[in-house]
Amino acid sequence: MTFEVIPAIDLRGGRCVRLLQGDFDRETAYSDDPVAVAERWASLGAPRLHVVDLDGAKEGAPRNQEVLAAICRAVPIPVEVSGGMRTAGAIAAALAYGAQRVQLGSIAVKDPSLTREAIARFGDAIVVSIDARDGEVRTDGWLQGSNVRAIDLARELAEAGVARLMFTDIGRDGMQTEPNFDAYRELLAAVSCPVVASGGVSTVEHLVRLAEIGCEGAIVGKALYESAFTLPEALSAVATL
Numbered sequence: 001m002t003f004e005v006i007p008a009i010d011l012r013g014g015r016c017v018r019l020l021q022g023d024f025d026r027e028t029a030y031s032d033d034p035v036a037v038a039e040r041w042a043s044l045g046a047p048r049l050h051v052v053d054l055d056g057a058k059e060g061a062p063r064n065q066e067v068l069a070a071i072c073r074a075v076p077i078p079v080e081v082s083g084g085m086r087t088a089g090a091i092a093a094a095l096a097y098g099a100q101r102v103q104l105g106s107i108a109v110k111d112p113s114l115t116r117e118a119i120a121r122f123g124d125a126i127v128v129s130i131d132a133r134d135g136e137v138r139t140d141g142w143l144q145g146s147n148v149r150a151i152d153l154a155r156e157l158a159e160a161g162v163a164r165l166m167f168t169d170i171g172r173d174g175m176q177t178e179p180n181f182d183a184y185r186e187l188l189a190a191v192s193c194p195v196v197a198s199g200g201v202s203t204v205e206h207l208v209r210l211a212e213i214g215c216e217g218a219i220v221g222k223a224l225y226e227s228a229f230t231l232p233e234a235l236s237a238v239a240t241l
Helices: 034-043 054-059 065-074 088-096 112-125 150-159 181-190 204-213 231-238
Strands: 004-012 015-020 023-031 049-053 079-082 101-104 126-133 164-169 195-198 217-220
Touching (some): 004 054, 004 195, 004 231, 015 034, 034 065, 049 054, 088 112, 101 112, 112 126, 112 150, 150 164, 150 181, 181 204, 204 217
Parallel strands (some): 004 049, 004 217, 049 079, 126 164, 164 195
Antiparallel strands (some): 004 015, 015 023
């Protein structure tokens, strides 16, 4: 399977933005038309899109559903949605408006039983995001600590049968430094399910390294929006791996 380079579209107040290290006070707005952004990434060859409702993540329930649904309708590629997906109803609604995958985050810590139920009910449509700072899982739009170690949560989710995990080192997110390769090696050694990387990618070489250590794909945001490299360049770099 080809390593997937997955553009991120982060929504706040209906706009396409990026945050530095998840800090809502350090926002850069890139577009007032997220649907057009989605169409652009699709036209450039993106295999799928990762769309995050930042308002939903912060408030605990989806807040940008109309934009999420519009993106799903507008592009011919699979869309993964995230942010505030904390009930079975929210997950079902997202799948109904066209999302192929729904990513859970905070509830994996706050409501393990619901998470297990969602994994059992929705199967491959469920991705769980483990977002950590210094190895500790953060919740509620990365605003709250949990006293849960990322590697322990990963093992529990793998045992529950999760189809795939996404791991974000919050300290690297939006910083355009480099991914936390050691954390991905540790995670891949601990679980048998696919792992998608997120945070810190700033060169195509980083994507190649993530592919070589065994990640299924990588979410890329700021590096694409600020032209550190183009999506076609990234896709070409991993095409033969």
